Amino acid sequence: MNASRVQRLLKELETGGFSHAIFAPGASLYYLSGMRMHQSERLTLFGLNAKGEGVLLLPRLEAEGVVAPSHYKMIATYGDEEGPSHALSQFVAALGLKKSLKIAVEPLNMRWFEIQSLTAAGVTSFIPAEELVMRLRLTKDQGELDALRRAASIVDVALQQALPHFRVGMTETELAAELEYQMRKLGSEGTPFGTIVGSGPRGALPHGMPSDRKVQSGDLVVFDYGAMVDGYAADTTRTLAFGELSERAKEVYEVVKEAQATAIQSIRPGVTAEYVDKAARNVIEKAGYGDFFTHRTGHGLGLDVHEFPSIVSGNDLKLVPGMVFTVEPGIYLPDQFGVRIEDDVVVTDTGVEVITTFTKELMTI
Numbered sequence: 001m002n003a004s005r006v007q008r009l010l011k012e013l014e015t016g017g018f019s020h021a022i023f024a025p026g027a028s029l030y031y032l033s034g035m036r037m038h039q040s041e042r043l044t045l046f047g048l049n050a051k052g053e054g055v056l057l058l059p060r061l062e063a064e065g066v067v068a069p070s071h072y073k074m075i076a077t078y079g080d081e082e083g084p085s086h087a088l089s090q091f092v093a094a095l096g097l098k099k100s101l102k103i104a105v106e107p108l109n110m111r112w113f114e115i116q117s118l119t120a121a122g123v124t125s126f127i128p129a130e131e132l133v134m135r136l137r138l139t140k141d142q143g144e145l146d147a148l149r150r151a152a153s154i155v156d157v158a159l160q161q162a163l164p165h166f167r168v169g170m171t172e173t174e175l176a177a178e179l180e181y182q183m184r185k186l187g188s189e190g191t192p193f194g195t196i197v198g199s200g201p202r203g204a205l206p207h208g209m210p211s212d213r214k215v216q217s218g219d220l221v222v223f224d225y226g227a228m229v230d231g232y233a234a235d236t237t238r239t240l241a242f243g244e245l246s247e248r249a250k251e252v253y254e255v256v257k258e259a260q261a262t263a264i265q266s267i268r269p270g271v272t273a274e275y276v277d278k279a280a281r282n283v284i285e286k287a288g289y290g291d292f293f294t295h296r297t298g299h300g301l302g303l304d305v306h307e308f309p310s311i312v313s314g315n316d317l318k319l320v321p322g323m324v325f326t327v328e329p330g331i332y333l334p335d336q337f338g339v340r341i342e343d344d345v346v347v348t349d350t351g352v353e354v355i356t357t358f359t360k361e362l363m364t365i
């Protein structure tokens with residue numbers, strides 16, 4: 001258990017008037033406890049009361065790897081044959097949940113399964129509180145920044161090592177496989193999201209999954225891919241030319257490159273998230289492609305690939321040192337091609353550190 005993070009969480013609970021918080025396995029639980037568990041059909045919960053007493057409910061087969069921190073009030077376990085109901089009633093009793101009135105849960109992480117199990121055990125009055133731990137996770141400490149930098153270095157080196165294998169005529173799936181293979185060899189724990197490779201007209205689909213389309217000469221190909229270190233994600237995009245491009249494609253590439261550079265230059269403590277979005281959007285609008293930049297400029301990055309802060313119009317959150325997010329403007333011309341360039345950045349005391357460093361000059365395969 002990370003004591004200082006739990007202390008900060010307790011303050012948040014007090015501020016929000018919560019009596020308890022209950023977490024399912026996921027990024028926030030890992031952040032608070034160091035326990036990396038996956039959601040499954042076996043009920044797993046971590047509950048905390050306002051005094052900071054924690055109770056863990058987990059299947060017995062997971063319990064062995066868990067080192068019980070001394071300040072855990074208890075750990076309730078169950079076997080596959082008996083099921084979780086007895087352990088769940090212990091969990092409920094130990095936390096005094098029945099009497100409580102405001103139980104914070106994360107709506108994006110709690111499934112119907114967890115809520116229904118708790119409800120059946122007599123626990124109600126859940127309050128959705130997505131921001132609770134997200135607010136703590138908003139600025140990263142040195143250990144987190146180190147993990148993010150290592151993940152960023154893997155995505156950069158992986159592309160460098162994959163490039164000599166890239167050819168016109170390969171399928172998008174083959175290109176994705178080559179990149180993923182290189183990242184794995186470099187020590188990535190896996191891909192934090194499905195690798196995107198969009199060639200030619202398929203590049204105009206911002207979230208297009210790789211297909212068996214063969215890359216043709218003259219295609220722009222969007223590679224959006226990520227690596228993971230200690231649970232922390234890198235998320236980068238480069239758009240490469242395969243063969244000689246049309247003048248239009250070259251022009252659009254340069255507009256996106258300028259928009260992305262301008263947005264990065266705008267980042268410093270005290271400016272708002274929407275200011276950074278506007279910086280990128282202005283360049284693209286001025287070039288006449290505003291209607292084709294169809295998403296926000298970036299998103300926070302950490303244990304989740306999408307977390308706070310959202311770099312989006314209307315978000316007046318002020319940037320502070322330690323925030324980490326992506327800067328990824330794009331232009332998508334339907335049925336023609338797409339261009340996106342994405343870097344991961346850290347807000348520093350004086351400005352910004354770009355932790356993905358692969359060149360943004362147009363590269364031709």
Ligand code: CO
Pocket residue numbers: 224225235236237342
């Ligand atoms: Co991305």
Ligand code: CO
Pocket residue numbers: 235299326328342
């Ligand atoms: Co992204």
